Amino acid sequence: MINLQHIERVFQVGDEEVHALRDVSMTATGGEYIAIMGPSGSGKSSLLNILGLLDRPDSGSYELDGTRVSELDEKEQARIRRHKIGFVFQFFHLVPRLTAFVNIALPLMLSGMKQAERQERVTTALAAFGLANRAQHRPDQLSGGQRQRVAIARATIMQPTVILADEPTGNLDRNAGIEVVEILEELNRQEITLIIVTHDPELGKRARRQILMVDGRIEDDR
Amino acid sequence: MQIQDFFRYTFNGIRAQRLRSFLTALGIAVGIGAVVLLTSLGEGLHHFVLGEFTQFGTNLIAINPGKITTHGVSGALLSNVRPLTLEDSASLKQLPQILDVVSVVQGNGAIEAGTHQRRATIYGVDASAARVWKFGVAAGRFLPDDPPRSARSFVVLGSKVRKELFGNNQALGERIRIGGELFRVIGSMKSKGQMLGFDLDDAVYIPAAKAMALFNRESLMEIDLLHSAGSSSSAVAEKVKKALQARHGKEDFTITTQEKMLEILGGVLNTLTIAVGALGGISLLVGGVGILTIMSITVNERTGEIGLLRAMGVERNQILVLFLGEAVILAAIGGLAGLVIGVCGSWLFSLIVPALPAHISWVYVASAELLAAFVGLLAGVLPARRAAGLHPVEALRAE
Numbered sequence: 118m119i120n121l122q123h124i125e126r127v128f129q130v131g132d133e134e135v136h137a138l139r140d141v142s143m144t145a146t147g148g149e150y151i152a153i154m155g156p157s158g159s160g161k162s163s164l165l166n167i168l169g170l171l172d173r174p175d176s177g178s179y180e181l182d183g184t185r186v187s188e189l190d191e192k193e194q195a196r197i198r199r200h201k202i203g204f205v206f207q208f209f210h211l212v213p214r215l216t217a218f219v220n221i222a223l224p225l226m227l228s229g230m231k232q233a234e235r236q237e238r239v240t241t242a243l244a245a246f247g248l249a250n251r252a253q254h255r256p257d258q259l260s261g262g263q264r265q266r267v268a269i270a271r272a273t274i275m276q277p278t279v280i281l282a283d284e285p286t287g288n289l290d291r292n293a294g295i296e297v298v299e300i301l302e303e304l305n306r307q308e309i310t311l312i313i314v315t316h317d318p319e320l321g322k323r324a325r326r327q328i329l330m331v332d333g334r335i336e337d338d339r
Numbered sequence: 340m341q342i343q344d345f346f347r348y349t350f351n352g353i354r355a356q357r358l359r360s361f362l363t364a365l366g367i368a369v370g371i372g373a374v375v376l377l378t379s380l381g382e383g384l385h386h387f388v389l390g391e392f393t394q395f396g397t398n399l400i401a402i403n404p405g406k407i408t409t410h411g412v413s414g415a416l417l418s419n420v421r422p423l424t425l426e427d428s429a430s431l432k433q434l435p436q437i438l439d440v441v442s443v444v445q446g447n448g449a450i451e452a453g454t455h456q457r458r459a460t461i462y463g464v465d466a467s468a469a470r471v472w473k474f475g476v477a478a479g480r481f482l483p484d485d486p487p488r489s490a491r492s493f494v495v496l497g498s499k500v501r502k503e504l505f506g507n508n509q510a511l512g513e514r515i516r517i518g519g520e521l522f523r524v525i526g527s528m529k530s531k532g533q534m535l536g537f538d539l540d541d542a543v544y545i546p547a548a549k550a551m552a553l554f555n556r557e558s559l560m561e562i563d564l565l566h567s568a569g570s571s572s573s574a575v576a577e578k579v580k581k582a583l584q585a586r587h588g589k590e591d592f593t594i595t596t597q598e599k600m601l602e603i604l605g606g607v608l609n610t611l612t613i614a615v616g617a618l619g620g621i622s623l624l625v626g627g628v629g630i631l632t633i634m635s636i637t638v639n640e641r642t643g644e645i646g647l648l649r650a651m652g653v654e655r656n657q658i659l660v661l662f663l664g665e666a667v668i669l670a671a672i673g674g675l676a677g678l679v680i681g682v683c684g685s686w687l688f689s690l691i692v693p694a695l696p697a698h699i700s701w702v703y704v705a706s707a708e709l710l711a712a713f714v715g716l717l718a719g720v721l722p723a724r725r726a727a728g729l730h731p732v733e734a735l736r737a738e
Contacts, residue, residue, distance in 0.1 A: 195655075209737065214351060228340075
């Protein structure tokens, strides 16, 4: 359950003030599938950063699952990110020196889970994403699609309620892109809220709800 | 985060850049190696010098004529100073806790045995000298315990004099001339070696009264006292001072306790050790700068990773600890390698220069390793703070 009210975000670029978000309000119920679309510079990434608690709004409030998360301090926001939000990035953001296995296990490791407990969970995830025989490969030994699958496995290993994907197919060829989207949609069917930022209309059309952003405002929401 | 995972993660970061990490750790290794090696040499010198001084025993008190004051001329040059006499020496022997007394007169003279002649140091001493100074007799015996004023004309030879004058021949019972007077050889000493440049083997030992006559002196140059091991040097020195003051009417002599001398000497040598250690510390500092540089580069390279970690819910402080940990571990590895270098180096040094054995002080070794970790910590603070201060959105954009 997401509730944004009157979110403003202003960046100072040189002498100029850039309004990345202007009075953005939106709600999303659990299990929704939303595509945030719009031209570059329209504020869709800024919105995603606010939703992911990576950035704070200058004003407005953000409620996630009944908690006013915009009021929380850095530590508590980190805890929410850890447990409720999974990120999928355009450039995968895998740690290049770690194997696929360790990359997926990273969130568990950082949250303090013991190795023995991690083992089973990561192995299951690897199998579920068709990476069972890629466990000991490092990112540079994987194809683009495999890398994004590792990234998705990592994003879901903590069983978050929301997945935020920023151009998840932007760096993949068509087939790999479709494969990745289907995986994300499958996760959405398991009641995980899926929010995808994209400027690819074809990808946007797949979502049940499209939010169009222009110049920092929500122009259209259907 | 589990502690083993913390180590796994940081080690992984270090291993990922093998050559770079190796070179950085090497910088610290050289620094720690230098600290360990130099302090070992300093400690070795310390032990060596103290050994030289304590070879005469540690419960010694020396009395010299004349009061040394902080200003003016030494009292020894003034005519109204009562010199130290054999009687002073005898009276001090009566004091409690005083085990032995040696009256000392020293000079140079020609020593003739048959056709051989040699100039050597002549010590006028008492029978107690061998005990007090811890001399070993090689053959025969040391001077007999004759009444001081009527001691017989006996001489004991230092090992070098014995060798020069008699070679492999029997010296015991032979008569030799010292400053024209005849003395009978009753013993020869074991080699005692040099003591700060004075060759104690190139000397002969005759009764103090005979030496006074030989050098035409009325008084002694020094009185050495050996006190019992259990008693405090300063307390005994105080008693000696009172007793001698009562005899002389005023304090016209100087008392030096071995303890005090060793204390001062030890202090000087410790300072020396610390000073050379600090020299090594400079190279450690350079190693620290190396870590600072590499960690800054690492933070730059891993900006994207830092953004990812933040996105995954890692707190700012955890980022700080991760990068600090990497710097400390890198420095600690270098430190360990440095310990090996330092210890092997001092061992090698001991092999090459056995006279001045390097002495490895494990306290210094342990503090050197701690120092290495501390240098790593210091060097890591700046880059780690930068890493922790990165805005997650900015950091994620870096890749």
